[in-house]
Amino acid sequence: MSDNAIELRRLTRYFSGRAVIRDLDFVVPTGRVTALLGLNGAGKTTTIRILMGLLAPTRGQAITLGEPAMNLPIETRARIGYAVEGHFLYPSMRVQQCRDFQRSGHASWDDRLFNDIVQHFAIDPSARVATLSRGQRAGVSLALVLAPNPDLLVLDDPALGLDPVSRRALNETLIEFAGSGGRTVLLSSHLLDDVERIADRVAVMVGGRLKVDASMDEFRSRVSAFVVRADSFDPARIAAVPGLVEARRWGDRMTLTLADRDSESDAALARLGAEEIEPVDLNFSDAVLSYLTRERADGSFFSTPLAANHAD
Numbered sequence: 001m002s003d004n005a006i007e008l009r010r011l012t013r014y015f016s017g018r019a020v021i022r023d024l025d026f027v028v029p030t031g032r033v034t035a036l037l038g039l040n041g042a043g044k045t046t047t048i049r050i051l052m053g054l055l056a057p058t059r060g061q062a063i064t065l066g067e068p069a070m071n072l073p074i075e076t077r078a079r080i081g082y083a084v085e086g087h088f089l090y091p092s093m094r095v096q097q098c099r100d101f102q103r104s105g106h107a108s109w110d111d112r113l114f115n116d117i118v119q120h121f122a123i124d125p126s127a128r129v130a131t132l133s134r135g136q137r138a139g140v141s142l143a144l145v146l147a148p149n150p151d152l153l154v155l156d157d158p159a160l161g162l163d164p165v166s167r168r169a170l171n172e173t174l175i176e177f178a179g180s181g182g183r184t185v186l187l188s189s190h191l192l193d194d195v196e197r198i199a200d201r202v203a204v205m206v207g208g209r210l211k212v213d214a215s216m217d218e219f220r221s222r223v224s225a226f227v228v229r230a231d232s233f234d235p236a237r238i239a240a241v242p243g244l245v246e247a248r249r250w251g252d253r254m255t256l257t258l259a260d261r262d263s264e265s266d267a268a269l270a271r272l273g274a275e276e277i278e279p280v281d282l283n284f285s286d287a288v289l290s291y292l293t294r295e296r297a298d299g300s301f302f303s304t305p306l307a308a309n310h311a312d
């Protein structure tokens with residue numbers, strides 16, 4: 001099997017004359033769980049629809065499981081599990097009827113896996129879909145998508161609107177599935193704590209561009225933050241700190257988040273003339289938020305891309 005389950009090369013997509021994805025170079029390595037993060041409208045769903053062959057790119061190329069996404073052969077499509085929020089289920093069907101219906105189209109169907117997932121979400125297989133809670137419907141959708149044992153699982157915001165118990169069931173199911181050998185998962189999400197638990201790679205899209213593409217460990221080790229205390233701050237000097245991702249001020253303090261900090265960054269920090277510079281612990285969510293928050297700022301600070309380190 002190829003090293004990459006998905007390869008996007010210089011992918012660009014316009015809607016009504018506006019680029020919503022711009023020059024996206026992004027690979028999803030085989031056997032990993034990659035989380036695609038970004039604020040509303042960042043371009044995650046558009047990217048996913050393109051790599052699933054549901055939408056044509058304006059420019060660039062999407063290769064999914066070794067095939068051009070717009071021309072996926074039926075046998076390749078059968079190796080992909082794809083679920084979107086609100087996945088349609090016939091309300092009048094019983095859960096076991098959904099199972100039987102779906103099973104008939106998949107040679108690799110795993111009944112035990114289906115039953116395990118349904119049980120994990122505390123769903124009665126004889127219940128009608130119309131009587132299920134939102135979390136339970138999400139559980140049925142997930143079971144229907146996982147039971148065929150896909151090589152590649154693509155989930156667009158699977159936890160949207162789920163309560164904490166359903167989210168935990170979803171997370172546990174995904175962790176179990178991803179851990180059972182060679183499976184590739186790409187999921188978009190807004191739930192950073194969940195992502196930290198499930199994913200081993202993180203990609204962050206901001207305004208249609210990829211700003212972070214790294215393993216979780218790399219991401220954690222390459223992003224750092226400092227609290228700087230001073231009577232006044234010179235915006236030009238702050239903007240000149242190499243690797244600056246975000247600068248947030250409150251009173252006489254400012255938190256600076258840096259990517260790939262090096263000796264030049266340290267020298268630039270020293271040149272700020274601050275009374276105090278203290279490193280601060282940055283957890284995963286804070287680090288991601290630094291990138292996302294920048295999207296809303298007015299351009300007064302730079303956002304440094306954290307590109308893939310292919311050594312991992």
Ligand SMILES: Nc1ncnc2c1ncn2[C@@H]1O[C@H](COP(=O)(O)OP(=O)(O)OP(=O)(O)O)[C@@H](O)[C@H]1O
Nearest residue numbers: 015016020038039040041042043044045046047157
């Ligand atoms: N069919 C369409 N026609 C016009 N504009 C579209 C279409 N689909 C998406 N867009 C626009 O493209 C941009 C990216 O949308 P997309 O759904 O990819 O974002 P997203 O990152 O998935 O957001 P969310 O987190 O809200 O799901 C948005 O501004 C959206 O309004």
